[in-house]
Amino acid sequence: MSLPSGGYADDPLIVYSGRAERLIQPVLDAFQVESGITTQMLTADSTALINRLQMEGSQTPADVLITNDAGTLERARELQLLRPAVIRDVENTIPIRFRAPDNSWIGLSGRIWVIVYNTTMVNPGDISSILDLAKPQWKGKIAIPSAGSVYLQSGVSVIRAVQGDEVATAFLRGLKNNAGSLVYGKNRQIVAAVARGEVAAGPVNHYYINRHLAKHPDAPIASLPTDQGKQGMGVVLNATGIGVTAHTKRLTQVQALIRFLISPKGQRVFADVNKEYPLNPNVTAAPELLPLQNIQVASVPLSRLAQLRDPTMTVIEEVGLR
Numbered sequence: 001m002s003l004p005s006g007g008y009a010d011d012p013l014i015v016y017s018g019r020a021e022r023l024i025q026p027v028l029d030a031f032q033v034e035s036g037i038t039t040q041m042l043t044a045d046s047t048a049l050i051n052r053l054q055m056e057g058s059q060t061p062a063d064v065l066i067t068n069d070a071g072t073l074e075r076a077r078e079l080q081l082l083r084p085a086v087i088r089d090v091e092n093t094i095p096i097r098f099r100a101p102d103n104s105w106i107g108l109s110g111r112i113w114v115i116v117y118n119t120t121m122v123n124p125g126d127i128s129s130i131l132d133l134a135k136p137q138w139k140g141k142i143a144i145p146s147a148g149s150v151y152l153q154s155g156v157s158v159i160r161a162v163q164g165d166e167v168a169t170a171f172l173r174g175l176k177n178n179a180g181s182l183v184y185g186k187n188r189q190i191v192a193a194v195a196r197g198e199v200a201a202g203p204v205n206h207y208y209i210n211r212h213l214a215k216h217p218d219a220p221i222a223s224l225p226t227d228q229g230k231q232g233m234g235v236v237l238n239a240t241g242i243g244v245t246a247h248t249k250r251l252t253q254v255q256a257l258i259r260f261l262i263s264p265k266g267q268r269v270f271a272d273v274n275k276e277y278p279l280n281p282n283v284t285a286a287p288e289l290l291p292l293q294n295i296q297v298a299s300v301p302l303s304r305l306a307q308l309r310d311p312t313m314t315v316i317e318e319v320g321l322r
Contacts, residue, residue: 011250012037012038012039012040013037013038013039013040013063013064013250013253013254013257014039014040014041014042014061014062014063014064015028015039015040015041015042015062015063015064015066016041016042016044016049016052016053016062016064016065016066016245017041017042017043017044017049017065017066017067018043018044018045018046018049018065018066018067018068018069018072019043019066019067019068019240020043021041021043023068023274024041024066025041026269026273027261027266027269027270027273028041030260030265030266030269031257031260031261031266034260034265035256035257035260037253037256037257039257042062046067046068046069046072046150047072049065049067050065050072050075050076050079050081053065053076053081053245054079054081057247058247059247060245060247062245062248063244063245063248063249063250063253063254064242064243064244064245064248064254064257064258065081065082065105065242065243065245066108066240066241066242066243067240067241067243068150068238068240069150069151069154069238069239069240069305070098070105070107070154070238070239070241070302070303070305071150071153071154071157071238071302071305071306071308071309072150072306073100073105073241073242073243074100074105074302074303074304074305074306074307075306075309076105076243077100077102077104077105077243077306078306080246081243081245081246082100082104082105082243082244082245082246083104083244083245083246083248084102084103084104084244085103085104085106085244085254085255085258086103086255087103087255087258087259089258089259089262089263090103090106090258090262091103093262093263093280093282094106094107094262094279094280095279095281097301097302098110098239098241098279098302099241100243100303101303104243104244105241105242105243105244106241106242106243106258106262107239107240107241107279107302108239108240108241108242108261108262108266108267108270108279109239109240109267109270109271109274109276109277109278109279110237110238110239110240110276110277110278110279110292111151111205111206111207111237111238111239111240111276111277112205112206112225112235112236112237112277112292112295112297113130113151113154113155113203113204113205113206113235113236113237113238114203114204114205114206114209114223114224114225114226114235115127115130115133115201115202115203115204115223115224115226116190116191116194116201116202116203116204116208116209116221116222116223116224117194117200117201117221117222117224118194118195118197118199118200118201118220118221119220119221119222120197120220121141121197121200121201122200122201124222124224127201127224127226128226128227128228128229128232129226129227129232129233130155130159130171130203130226130227130235130236131159131163131167131171132226133174133175133178133201133202133203134170134171134172134173134174134175134178135174135178136174136178138174138178138200138201139177139178140178140180141178141199141200141201142175142178142179142182142199142200142201142202143179143182143183143184143189143190143193143194143198143199143202144175144176144178144179144182144183144184144190144202144203145183145184145185145187145190145203145204146183146184146185146321146322147316147317147321147322148185149185149187151187151204151205151238152203152316153309153312153313153316154236154238154305155203155236156168156171156172156312156315156316157300157304157305157308157309157312158233158236158298158300158305158308159171159233159236160308160311160312160315161300161304161308162233162298162299162300163233165311165315168312168315169315169318169319172315172316172319172321173319175321176319176320176321182198182199183321183322187204187205187208188208188211188212190202190203190204190208191204191208191209191212191221192212194221195212195216195219195220195221197220206223206225206275206289207274207275207276209221209222209223210223210275210286210288210289211275213288225290225295227296227298228295228296229296232296233298234295234296234297234298234299235295235296235297235298236298237277237297237298237302238302238305239279239302240270240276242257242258242261244258262279262280263280264280264282264283267279267280267283268283271283271284271285271286272286275288275289277289277292281293
């Protein structure tokens, strides 16, 4: 991809995206229709994009960084690759737990880590916690994400923060033993395996279940948010988000993009197209989703995910999860 190097106001906004193009392009297209401002997107692994921003320094053409993990954005902030977004609408629209303390990154949409289960093989009443999947009775009955999954990493980070390293390590060992070779790089592969009856259950982001059901409405699968009630830690919630690069020369256009993404119109795209949870509390989720306000969410701030990540990776490596 050839990116413009100039800093002129009429150049397209350059978006570095750690999200797949199919998940972010619809909302960028809607922004262009609304504002007349064009965008150009470079997609890659989020860590690779952070490395690229470091290498490019003040010469980077990037105006914004979009990732599928709040911890990655917080890491970019710690590396001083982002600058605060001075937009009054942000503080009035997105709750503080879904953004950086200085607003250098802002959460756009949320996803919860749930259990997908085969309705012909599992009684959901038998599962109360995500930790249950590590119990011996699930041996040979689950599929799990690979060690490189940012969703697994953030989930284990939250478990470490709430329950401690001992519980998190036992959870990972149990998952590894129970899944055996059924370790997948993509959430959709886990959902498909459950739908086919190859396994009974697995941990995934909620929207992969909704997407599968949209294509295969008769699939015998359902979503189970776990860890609810007084004794529960709450489900793990992570967020996609946007950060303003430290060296953008198109701040006015960047501010317009952020205003649109957190507005009801922008949030509606995330809700309807991606089946994610809008983080603007005035925008409702898709009707097939359980309302977020009815779900108990783990209390770990998203801004802590960055500092939790490295110790979490150490635990994952020690367990030997591949």
